Amino acid sequence: MASFDLSLAAARTGVARRVYLAAGAMVIAFLATIAIVIQFSTREADKFALDADMRSTSLEFDRMTQQAISEHSEIAFWDAAVEALAAKGGENMDFVQEQIADWMIDGLGYEWAFTVAPDGKAGVAVIGDQILRNPGKLSIVEANADLTSSARRHFEAKRVRAGKGFLIPAGNVDVVRGLQATAIRTWDGMPGIAIAQVIVPETEDFAIKDGEDTVFIAFKPLTRQAISELGHRLGLSAPDVVPFVPSELPISHIVLPNDGEAPELAFRWHPHAPRPAIIRAVAPIAIGLCALICAVLFYIVTRHGRALRALAESEERNRHMAAHDALTGLPNRHQFDQALEKLIGRSDPVAIICIDLDRFKEVNDTFGHHAGDAVLRAVAQRFQGRIGDRGIVARIGGDEFIAAVTKQVDGDHLQWLGDSLVADASEPVSYHGHNLKIGASVGIAIWPRDGQAAREVITAADRFLYRSKGEGRGRTTIGDDGEKPVSERLRA
Numbered sequence: 001m002a003s004f005d006l007s008l009a010a011a012r013t014g015v016a017r018r019v020y021l022a023a024g025a026m027v028i029a030f031l032a033t034i035a036i037v038i039q040f041s042t043r044e045a046d047k048f049a050l051d052a053d054m055r056s057t058s059l060e061f062d063r064m065t066q067q068a069i070s071e072h073s074e075i076a077f078w079d080a081a082v083e084a085l086a087a088k089g090g091e092n093m094d095f096v097q098e099q100i101a102d103w104m105i106d107g108l109g110y111e112w113a114f115t116v117a118p119d120g121k122a123g124v125a126v127i128g129d130q131i132l133r134n135p136g137k138l139s140i141v142e143a144n145a146d147l148t149s150s151a152r153r154h155f156e157a158k159r160v161r162a163g164k165g166f167l168i169p170a171g172n173v174d175v176v177r178g179l180q181a182t183a184i185r186t187w188d189g190m191p192g193i194a195i196a197q198v199i200v201p202e203t204e205d206f207a208i209k210d211g212e213d214t215v216f217i218a219f220k221p222l223t224r225q226a227i228s229e230l231g232h233r234l235g236l237s238a239p240d241v242v243p244f245v246p247s248e249l250p251i252s253h254i255v256l257p258n259d260g261e262a263p264e265l266a267f268r269w270h271p272h273a274p275r276p277a278i279i280r281a282v283a284p285i286a287i288g289l290c291a292l293i294c295a296v297l298f299y300i301v302t303r304h305g306r307a308l309r310a311l312a313e314s315e316e317r318n319r320h321m322a323a324h325d326a327l328t329g330l331p332n333r334h335q336f337d338q339a340l341e342k343l344i345g346r347s348d349p350v351a352i353i354c355i356d357l358d359r360f361k362e363v364n365d366t367f368g369h370h371a372g373d374a375v376l377r378a379v380a381q382r383f384q385g386r387i388g389d390r391g392i393v394a395r396i397g398g399d400e401f402i403a404a405v406t407k408q409v410d411g412d413h414l415q416w417l418g419d420s421l422v423a424d425a426s427e428p429v430s431y432h433g434h435n436l437k438i439g440a441s442v443g444i445a446i447w448p449r450d451g452q453a454a455r456e457v458i459t460a461a462d463r464f465l466y467r468s469k470g471e472g473r474g475r476t477t478i479g480d481d482g483e484k485p486v487s488e489r490l491r492a
Contacts, residue, residue, distance in 0.1 A: 038282055046273045050252055056234050056310055057254050057267060061184070063318045065257065068193045068220045069180050070322075070332075071108055074397045075099055076180075076197040076216045077168070082206040085115050085199055086214045091124045091133060100126045103398065104218060107369060111192060112140060113218035115199070116148050118211055140187065140219075146260035147196035148215045150181035155198035155213055165207030168200045184222070184241075184256035185264045191241040192221035203455060234310075236269040325395040327373055328380035333402075336394035340404050340454050343391070349409040350391075350447045354461040355383070355421055357399035358439035358473045367434065375429045375436050382424035386417070402458070409446060411478060418442040418476030426474070441468040442476040450479045 075081050084095035104110045105126055114125035114135075122141050125132045141148075158179060159166040168179060181196045196217040201207060222241060231239030242248075244255060244263045252271035255263045323335040331339070343350045357379065364372040376399070383401060387393040391405040405417065425440030443465025445451065450460040464477040471477070 034282075038279065042278045045278065046271070049273065050271055052310070053234065053236060053252065053269070053271065054254055056314060057230075057236070057269075059314050059318065060230055060234060061254075061256060061267070063314070063321065064222075065182055065184070065193055066318070066322065067326075068195055069182065071104070071220075072180065072195040072197065072216070072218055075104065076199050077202065078199075079201045079203055079206045081199050081216070082201045082208070085124065085216065086208070086212070091115075093124075093131070093133065096124055096126065096131060101129075101131055105129075109220065111187065111190070111219045111221045113216070114138065114140065116141060116215040116217065118213060120145075120148075123214065140217075143187070144183075144194055144196065144217055144260075147181045147183055147194060147217060150259050151179075151196040151198055151215050151217075152213060154179050154181060155200070159200075159208075162204035162207040165204075165209040165212075167202075167204055167207050181259040183258040183260045183264070185258065185260070187219055187221075190221045190223070191227075191265055192219050194219045203459060231269060235272065237272065238270040239267065240269070241265055241267055325380075328377055328395050330380050330384065330401075331392060331394040333394060333396040336392060336396070336402060336404070337454070339392045343404055343406055344447055344454055346406075348406055349449070350457075351405040351409045351414055352445050352447065352457045352461040353403040353405065353414075353418065353421070354443045354458070354465040355401040355403070355425070356441050356465055356469065357401075357425060358441055358469075360399040360438050363436050363438060367431065367436065371431050371434075371436060374431050375438060378429045379425050379438075379440075382427070383421060386420055386424055390417075402461075414444050414446075414478055415476060418444055418478070422474055422476060439474045441465055441473045443468055444476065444478040446479065 080095065081099070084092035084099075100113050104113055105128070112125065112127040114127075115123040117123045120141075122135050122138050123133075125135050125138060125140075127140075155168070158168055160169055179197055179200070183194045184191060185194055186192070187194075194217065196215055198208070198213045199216050227239050227241060231237065241256070242265065244266045249266055250268055250271070253266045253268040256265045256267055258264055323331060325332045340350070340352075357375075360372065360375065363375055376395070380393075380395060380401070383393045383403070387403050387405065390407045391403060393401060393403040396402050403421075405414075408414075419442075421442055422440045425438060428435035428437050430436075443461045443463065445457045445460035445464060447454070447457040451457040460479055464479055468475045468477040
């Protein structure tokens, strides 16, 4: 009996041992499975986070570059710029002072800008507070010769013949967008966006003859503060712009675009890896492993969803900024041109209203650019309310606005509307205890009476605007039926 009991005890011990071993094996297998899942999921979480950061960062640099291109093209795609800058030695220095030195360098924060004549030499250069005419040999010209060549190649590839020269068709967005050569590179130790474009006219009156193209190049620095703010917006830690040396760069970096010879700079940051946090949360807990795995997956999906939402919001911001003026919120020139083409396509008469603010520079000079910005925002809001559902009003740069109206396109109503816009602009703007007073001059042309093409009607309205200015400002000038359109006068 004792022998039987010993055998039974041994058998029970063996079964228990096998149960323990099986349980241990199951626990080990379970833990190993969980460890493999955690290893795989956390590695994928790191990859998702890094990919999202890289996409967001690339989109942000694209947005900044497109904004700089938009600012640059305000000068580089303009009849007045062709007339003022294309002739080496005959540059209009008042234009250089107002548009490049005051608006671009002082107003928008560019470091320098210069023109390159067809012979490869600088025509005029603005460097900081210095304005140089025929400056001779400049290091910035040599350093950006690759962009000069690229810009000329882009122009030659996209230009079309017009009259005795060439121009770029303004209505073709894809052609205009690919006209610039850009690079993110350093100058004097400071990274920034360099943009080069042949100065092209809006109309064939200023068409560029073969071999007489002048390139306009400008450099907008990316300051330490701007880079830090970019990192803060995207949730990146320790952001920095460094030389592009592949062997010295971490995995968390993007190569910054360069239309020149080769990449020069990269943007790097310390990656935010969720993996360590996940492991610290899961490792000490055995009983709740399954719940923790669900939490990890939820964390991954949530983070990925935030990244996708951030990307979608960034793309939406980019689309909005590409079509609107950043200061006033009004449509910009690009959106206005598209809307005007659609309005003309309906075959109903369209009135084009060019508006130029009078005495605005005096406000800027006396009270500063912040006061000028306040005036622009207030006037833009009044213009928007005045035009309403009659059409569209846009800010096309500086103190210039343009509107297209399709309702009540008759002389009496348009005269009233133009005078009302002058009155809106003349109403004082309260700013820090001061009443800022400006005025406006208005020119109105009608499609198709004053021109068959949109550009012709805009040119006619602009001509009537300057007639208003010449007759004393603060008034509205409308073309009459007896005045021939631009195209007919050119043929004559």
